[in-house]
Amino acid sequence: MADIEDLAALATEWSRSIRAPASLQEVVTSGNCVGCGICEGIVGPEFIRMEVQPPKQRMRPVFLKEAEPKLLQKALAACPGAKVGSLPGWAPATGMEAFVGKAISIQRGYATDPETRLKAAAAGGLTTLGSHLLDTGKVAFVLHVKACALYSDVSAQGSKLSFTAAEVFEGKGSRYGPTAPLKSLEDALSRNQPFALVAKPCDINAMRNCALVDPRVDQLCKYMMTISCGTFADNECVDKFLSKNKVDPSEVEEFRWRGHGCPGACPYLRTKDGREVSKDYVDFWFENGQELGPLTYQWRCKMCADFIGYAADVVVMDCWPGGLPQRRHEITEDRKHEWDGWVLIIARTERGQELVDSAKEAGKLTLGPADPREILETQPHQARRAASQLVRRAAHAARGAPLPELDAGAALRVARWALDANFVDEVMKTGPPAPSGDAAGLREVLPQTLAEALLQMPERHIAYHLDNFKGTAKRLARGDAVEPCCLGKL
Known part of the structure; x- marks a missing residue:
């Protein structure tokens, strides 16, 4: 059996060899679109326009007319549905x-x-950091999204440029729904002023990708900040929630996903006549599927290789033990303090560290040291996504389905997750054991040395990898990764 370094190198090379989408249209049709809007931001709204598309109500590009090949190539190079990157010059030694x-x-x-x-949302970490950057004059504006809005609110489907701390606060909260924060990227860059970006990890990836083809990004976007993202439900689920509670979208006065507690009601709405409807966070995300039919998600989120903002300057994430808050009416004495809001904040770059230190020294963030292990203990669902990523990609490769290309750092990250026995052991503790089965499928789709290495791992690890391989293959076979491509007219 080859040593771990050889296997990591082999897995990295293999993972990078999986075919990536060859066009923006194929990004959409292969289920790899995240709806970030960078294609519209680069090519222009007269050629590509982001719109919410039925039946799932996902944000997707509408291709209006053919653009210049150079612009389309630039947009594809930036697209996080075609490429996932990493911070350069850093290589992990363990899972x-x-x-x-x-x-x-x-x-x-x-x-x-x-x-x-x-x-x-999330103890106000990102809201505070964005406000602090403006208060100290480190940036001229913050590019982010307005959180509290129904997806049908066209005015809130793109980005929000905030020039004051009060404007940042006005956009506070989470946005568990389709929005295209980068559709206004050219507007932001053309101002020729320093700015900060607050967005999802995949949006950060788009900006890092874009920096490789547009030098203005690194010159002007001084800070990139994000969350730990567990995906969001398609907005047909919001429609079902409104319908069950007999609320028409036109009646909604206020809608919010998070806030007013940590996590607060999720979702919460108030109608124009004063009626309030809400759901507990745990009940919506984990029980609502039983009540309203299964919650559905875009395929790209299920295949994400950057859910904890690996390319950001700063990451702010929830830190509930076991990954879940308690229901508000069931909260125990030892956890009731969580309702006030606590987060983990990771500074990944020197620039990010300087920002966090500055906010802490100014008294705007109250922070104490945390152990890296808290990331796994409070984000166990993300750890499970990590350890299974390599064999999920194998399932795609077996069917010839395209996936985002991984740069060398991202591919190494994926390899370490799968091949570090200690890490996989930790992941196995966070969920029920996988059913055992014939592991021959792993031999058929992975390079021989890598397959043999996986097959020499403990049986519980083999079962875990095989279960995820089979599950991904089943979902691919039923068409979960297939989406229509929308061709519009001017």
């Missing part, structure tokens, strides 16, 4: 290091301002 990602510091705390901590 746990790969899971945590590059981390200059990991701290635990909350926004010092009580109103921000209460009303903004």
Whole structure:
């Protein structure tokens, strides 16, 4: 059996060899689109326009007319549905290091301002950092999204440019729904002013990709900040929620996903006549599927190789033990403090570290040290996604289905997750054991040395990898990764 370094190199080379989408249209039809809007931002709305598309109500590009090949190539090079990258110059030695990602510091705390901590999502961490950058003049504006809006609100389907801390606060909260924060990228860059970006990890990937083909990104986007992202349900699920509660979208006065507690009601709405409807976070995400039919998600999220913002300067993430908050009406004495809001904050770059230190020194963030292990203990669902990523990609390769290309750092990250026995053991503790079965399928789709290495791992690890391989293959066979491509007219 080859040593771990040889296997990691082999797995990295193999993972990078999987075919990537060859066009923006194929990004969509192969289920790899995340709806970030960078294609519209680069090519222009007269050629590509982001719109919410039925029946799932996903944000997708509508291709209006053919654009210049150079612009289309630039957009494809930036697209996170075609390529996933990493911070250059950092290589993890273990699966746990790969899971945590590059981390200059990991701290635990909350926004010092009580109103921000209460009303903004995730203890107000990102709201505070964005506001602090503006208060100190480090940036001229923050590019982010307005959180509290129904997906049908066209005015909130793109990005929001905030020039004051008050404007950042006005956009507070989570946005578990389709929005295209980068459709306005050219507007932001053309201002020729320093700015910060707050967006999902895949949006950060798009910006890092774009920096390789547009030098203005690195010159002007001074800070990239994100969350630990567990995906979001398709907005047909929101429609079902409204329908069950007999609320027409036109009646909604206020809608929010998070905030007013950590996590707060999720979702919450108030109608124009004062009626309030809400659901507990746990009930919506884990029980709502039983009540309204299964929650559905875009395929690209299920295949994500960057769910904890591995390319960001700063990551802010929830830190509930076991990955779940308690229901508000069942919260126990030892966890009731969580309702006030606590987060883990990772500074991945020197620039990010300087920002976090500055906000802490200014008294805007209350922080204390945290252990890297807290990432796994409070994000176990992300650890399971990590350890299974390599064999999920194998299932795609077996069917010839395209996936985003991984750069060398991202491919190594994926390899470490699967091949580090200690890490996989830790992951196995976070869920029920996988059923055993014939592992011959792994031999058929992986390079021989890599397959043999996996087959020499403990039986429980083989079962875990095989179960994820079979599950992914089943979903691919039923067409989960297939989407229509929308051709519009001017």
